[in-house]
Amino acid sequence: MLMCKVTGKVVSTIKNESLVGMSLITVRALSFDAKGNEVVGKEVYVAADPFGCGVGHCVLVTQGGNARFAIGDGKAPVDMAVVGIID
Amino acid sequence: MLMCKVTGKVVSTIKNESLVGMSLITVRALSFDAKGNEVVGKEVYVAADPFGCGVGHCVLVTQGGNARFAIGDGKAPVDMAVVGIID
Amino acid sequence: MLMCKVTGKVVSTIKNESLVGMSLITVRALSFDAKGNEVVGKEVYVAADPFGCGVGHCVLVTQGGNARFAIGDGKAPVDMAVVGIID
Amino acid sequence: MLMCKVTGKVVSTIKNESLVGMSLITVRALSFDAKGNEVVGKEVYVAADPFGCGVGHCVLVTQGGNARFAIGDGKAPVDMAVVGIID
């Protein structure tokens, strides 16, 4: 999994029907430099969010087919989902 | 998932039979710099497109085995598909 | 999927039995610079090729478990396969 | 798989129910420079840890759907798990 910072929301009117009603957020991977400061990755990912996270939250994100188990829909075309909020 | 910019179409006459009739588009991942300007990734990906997107559209793309659910063909050799158009 | 340039063939006498008789080619991902010139990626991948492609061909390659559907063998240990020749 | 160095633990109170009671650790990939010195990767990953590893341990980590087999839960939304401690 990745530790990620929530950076925004994605709004999509025209989408796959299994995504209707699902919160989609943009996240960036978190790492730490030699001094322990947070470093936010350049890539922007979009994850399904069953927790209702807000911008700035630090979350745990799973990738790949496992993401379907996180959202309780075994056939949703989702490859990334939030599985926890990091304290 | 990735936010991507549609950059073109792929034309392939000789292809796997399960791809016949399926629109295939080239996309590049989108991110944002510190000022919030769009940055388009260098890598070019090819995604199946059930929405009929045009060049310049900003789309949501899923990767991996989940892509098969997006196109409604559980045995298509497709690892990337558009699942929504971003508003 | 990736657009790739075929760069060679792989010869392997000692291999998994499900790969016997299967053509294996080396490919590199294609992208384009700001002027539209082809840029060939540094990484070399090996893909199963059911089409009999030659060096220099531009092909469409799928990655991951989906590759097994491309070669019609649901249990072959193959993670990359050609699914089309780009015109 | 990846050889990884354990760098810390992840604490998450609000999480997917299948992660309750599972140890989650942060790891970084290990490689070696030309002189054989350890090089620790910049990316931080989070892995499920059924072994109770401590910070500084060198572990073997599997990625993707296979991780579910490592933790004995076929439907956990986990994409990375420790499968061994390297001597």
Place this chain on the structure above:
Amino acid sequence: MLMCKVTGKVVSTIKNESLVGMSLITVRALSFDAKGNEVVGKEVYVAADPFGCGVGHCVLVTQGGNARFAIGDGKAPVDMAVVGIID
């Protein structure tokens, strides 16, 4: 798949029971520069090896869930396996 150079072995006493008795080797991806010289990648991967490869061998490695088919154990938590020795 990746062409890889075998660089060593991994010894792990405490490990997942399905890895007991399985040879685990470290490998690095191979590519070629403009003059055709071998370039060895920086990342170190660990692959299951059913062939008994030695250091310096050039091997073909599959990634992801497909690796389980290469070792004949459909539930082993293995995401990388040698599927052939390159001539």
